[in-house]
Amino acid sequence: MSRHDRITYTTGSRRGRTGTGEPGMTELFRNEVSSAPLPPKVIETWERRVGVHRSNIHAEPIRLTGPDGMRHYGQHVEVRTDDPGSFDSLMYVRQLSMIGTFCSLHTPLEVSRNPRLISEQPSEDLVIGVHTLEGKHIIRQGSRDFAYGPGQLAFVSNASPYLERTFEINDPAGLVIPLELLGNQRRVAEQARRPVASHTLLARATASFILQFASDTAVGVTEPGPDTEMAAIELVRAALGQLDYDNRQITDNALFVREAVSDLIERHHRDPSFTPNAIARYLHISRRQLYRHFEDTEDSLAARIADRRLKTACEFLRTRPDMAVSEVARISGFPSSPTMRNRFRAELGIGPSEYRARAAAEADPVENWESPTA
Structure with missing residues (x-):
């Protein structure tokens, strides 16, 4: 995991040695x-x-x-x-x-x-x-x-x-x-x-951010400014602090909050009681502080949760023809079948039953949307 212009790999004649006298x-x-x-x-x-x-x-x-x-x-x-x-x-x-x-x-x-x-x-x-x-x-x-x-x-x-x-x-x-x-x-x-520790919210958020940020910048998808670089450094410092058992506050870091929200939505969207209020409780911040980190984004937090539930519902409708639409709504996290039906019509222009029928008739079912990203 090394950068090309900072790190050299050279073949060594002393196979099996680290250069320090220890077995390699x-x-x-x-x-x-x-x-x-x-x-x-x-x-x-x-x-x-x-x-x-x-x-x-x-x-x-x-x-x-x-x-x-x-x-x-x-x-x-x-x-x-x-x-x-x-x-x-x-x-x-x-x-x-x-x-x-x-x-x-x-x-x-x-x-x-x-x-x-x-x-x-x-x-x-x-x-x-x-x-x-x-x-x-x-x-x-x-x-x-x-x-x-x-x-x-x-x-x-x-x-x-x-x-x-x-x-x-x-x-x-x-x-x-x-x-x-x-x-x-x-x-x-x-x-x-x-x-x-990969099971902590901070670790998952940091790892997810680093994967996306490193790839996007290295291949030229994005051109981050100095503020974004400093926020990335702060996120790494927070992860290092976790290793040192330093639980300092990082919820002012927008990168952490956005990645953490994406992780929480991915893990909890199938729970009908999961809402933006629940996200704020998980992060131990106020709703106002939570929403402040998403002021410059296109989709609301509620829409992000609903779209992730919609994606899960589409998957079940395609792969489980034996499952009733009401059951699909329940296990996808929608509070009710009508709520899911309204989301389907608003985003895809068709209801869940029609989506299932089209999916069964087509080799590649229509799916003209993507889940939001933080």
């Missing part, structure tokens, strides 16, 4: 990885997820393959693989006014930063990454190995030794933040740390 993960986990270039279908799916088709600048990815690609991967780290000839990677990187962003796709590899590199190539950056693909992913910091799953935030400081190992194709995206911008959280960032 190549030695510990040899023969557990698959050796093959990136499949075209995987590349296509990844490009669609990161939004290459939405780019406003037609950014071209950096494609690095084989031993030569490993040698030119960046600076500040070393990379090893069991089969350098099969190494394959794609990445988009972007340097903003204060921070860097990246999104990448690569075959299994081992990345390390050891005391020699720290001395010869100083770097005062914190790299924050999150990936979506299933697979074994381990980071060694200090004397401990930490396993990371999809959606979990990983923090590594270039000021400290670490070793990262992925065993399958991986798709990290993230931020590169100068340590000096972290304020009183710099101390936390420089220490060996476990993953941020």
Whole structure:
């Protein structure tokens, strides 16, 4: 999870060593990885997820393959693989006014930063990454190995030794933040740390934001201003504070609130009692404070909840022909069948029964709307 112009991957002749005299993960986990270039279908799916088709600048990815690609991967780290000839990677990187962003796709590899590199190539950056693909992913910091799953935030400081190992194709995206911008959280960032607990609202909101923000900026979908960059840094500082058991208030951070609202809607929309008031209670803020974070958005919070329920109802109508419309309304979160029917007609121009009939008659049912995003 490294930025190309800040990080170098170089093949090493001392296979199985980290450069510090300690056994490396190549030695510990040899023969557990698959050796093959990136499949075209995987590349296509990844490009669609990161939004290459939405780019406003037609950014071209950096494609690095084989031993030569490993040698030119960046600076500040070393990379090893069991089969350098099969190494394959794609990445988009972007340097903003204060921070860097990246999104990448690569075959299994081992990345390390050891005391020699720290001395010869100083770097005062914190790299924050999150990936979506299933697979074994381990980071060694200090004397401990930490396993990371999809959606979990990983923090590594270039000021400290670490070793990262992925065993399958991986798709990290993230931020590169100068340590000096972290304020009183710099101390936390420089220490060996476990993953941020993925079950917390803050962690999910931060991971979701980083995935979207890093991809959108790296491929050229958006052009964020300094205020957005500072808000992103504050969100990362809050996540670091969670690692240090610092429960400081972050509900003034609009990025956090919007991502948290999206997460809450996704998790609770099927509960008919779930309303904007419930969101405010979950976040421990007033309704007025909650609505203030959405003043410049197109859809109201109530509309966002209703549209997510509509999407769920459409899915049940397409896939469960045995289920009564009233039951679809109930399990989708609508208070009543008439409420769901009114939403269908307002958004799609047809009722739920007609939608189901069309879905059964067509290979690709009409679905001319998308759920809102924060």
